[in-house]
Amino acid sequence: MSVPKKLFIKTYGCQMNVYDSERMAESLSGAGYETTDDAASADMIMLNTCHIREKAAEKVYSELGRLKVHKENNPNLKIAVAGCVAQAEGEEIVRRQPAVDLVVGPQSYHRLPEMEALIRQGKRALDTDFPEEDKFEKLPNRPKAARGPTAFLTVQEGCDKFCAFCVVPYTRGAEVSRPVDRILTEARDLVERGVREITLLGQNVNAYHGIGPDGDTTLDKLIWALNDVDGLERIRFTTSHPNDMTDALIAAHGECEKLMPYLHLPVQSGSDKILKRMNRNHTAESYLKVIERIRAARPDILLSGDFIVGFPEETEADFEATMELVRQVRYGQAYSFKYSSRPGTPAAERPLVDVAEANERLQRLQALLSTQQYAIQDEMVGRDVSVLFEREGRMEGQMVGKSEYLHAVHVTAPNAKRGDIARVRIINTERNSLGGKLLD
Ligand code: SAH
Ligand code: SF4
Ligand code: F3S
DSSP states (O other), rough: OOEEEEEEEEEEESHHHHHHHHHHHHHHTTTTTEOOOOOGGGGGEEEEESSSSSSHHHHHHHHHHHHHHHHHOOOOOOEEHHHHHHHHHHHHHHHHHTOEEEOOOOOGGGGGGHHHHHHTTTOOOOOOOSSSSSSSHSOOOOOOOOSSSEEEOOEOOOOOOTTOOOHHHHTTTEEEEEEHHHHHHHHHHHHHHTTTTEEEOOTTTTHHHHHHHEEEHHHHHHHHHHHHHHHOOEEEEOOOGGGGGOOOHHHHHOOTTBOSEEEEEEEEOOOHHHHTTTTTOOOHHHHHHHHHHHHHHTTTTEEEEEEEEETTTOOHHHHHHHHHHHHOOOSSEEEEEEEEOOTTTTTGGGGOOOOHHHHHHHHHHHHHHHHHHHHHHHTTOOOOOEEEEEEOOTTTEEEEEOOOTEEEEEEEOOOOTTOOOOEEEEEESSSSSSEEEEEO
């Protein structure tokens, strides 16, 4: 046996990239690589990149500039760029940074082993196709190594919605759903390796339409099938689009015991004028109606959202409509961004809002969202939750895990181990976590 080569992967962007990095590492393990946390000793450094905002994409080039130096010290080092920047920019990456050996898009990474063989011969490898074959079918089976208690599982990829600001339909391609049996097999395999909680991933996960034993299968049916997997204790899914929240999926939130009471449902803006220009195909009111239906099915659900401020032509009144929507919903958690113009998207042609104004709006929105987050955390004090322990805490005998509502909770539990689920009473709240004590 030859000595394994070392692979260092740095992951940017969304949870799907985290999942993809795991799958790429597995794919390259077939070519003799094992992963390392030490970039300096790596034989291959891979950046799994994100193109969603300008800052995310530019970070890649500054990182590549730094990595070039490693290459001067170690001429055998190979540098690879994967993910959404790879897809969007392709050869441009090599033009801007000639130290890059390999560029692979998100739909081509099952071809990594062949590409790796090519770069070992001193050639360059570039693949940003949207191939006909299903990459998931071509990827090697996961090695049976033990895993932590939580895992991501991609069930749907790509987006057909074409919001006017967004690069995802171009970098990830059209919506594709994986077959039900493949997902169940992967889920059972994860459970055997120690996983208790699975988060189903898709850019539009609630538009999932996979082939199942009874034909076309929607996300609610997939969740019910996963509910029957022994040893799997918790199911989550992300990210959803408001227009695909069907009655059956909403009902599952009230009825399916393993489905956790947390929903990430981006709205982007509270102004109908802006929503229309964003090509969101919903209004503020239709979004609020969806929220109402979800809360009727599951009153304690914790809601999270995404917002963009400073979208072209957003006036103060449009922004105020967003603030009003936030006040009406009350989010437990949220992500808010300043609009970033992305080349190739329809909104890129439109005039920008004044930067100072956009920054100021972002601050106001974030202040409101934080107030809501902390108020909801305060309300948790005195309540009993169940916590899935994910790791040891910093203090002796302390464990850290997540509640049903995805709050991080610190608990003194000297006899507990990772993967245990315990009943916990919340006793205090910190900035971004809660403290609890074990019940029984
Ligand atoms: N598929 C998911 C998320 C896509 S990207 C969805 O449809 O909700 C995650 C978030 O990034 C988006 O919800 C949006 O709020 C933000 N985003 C996307 N493009 C952006 C851009 N050009 N500028 C600023 N924020 C953006
Ligand atoms: Fe982007 Fe809109 Fe698709 Fe979400 S629904 S990935 S924001 S185009
Ligand atoms: Fe970024 Fe691509 Fe995810 S652009 S947010 S890594 S789908």
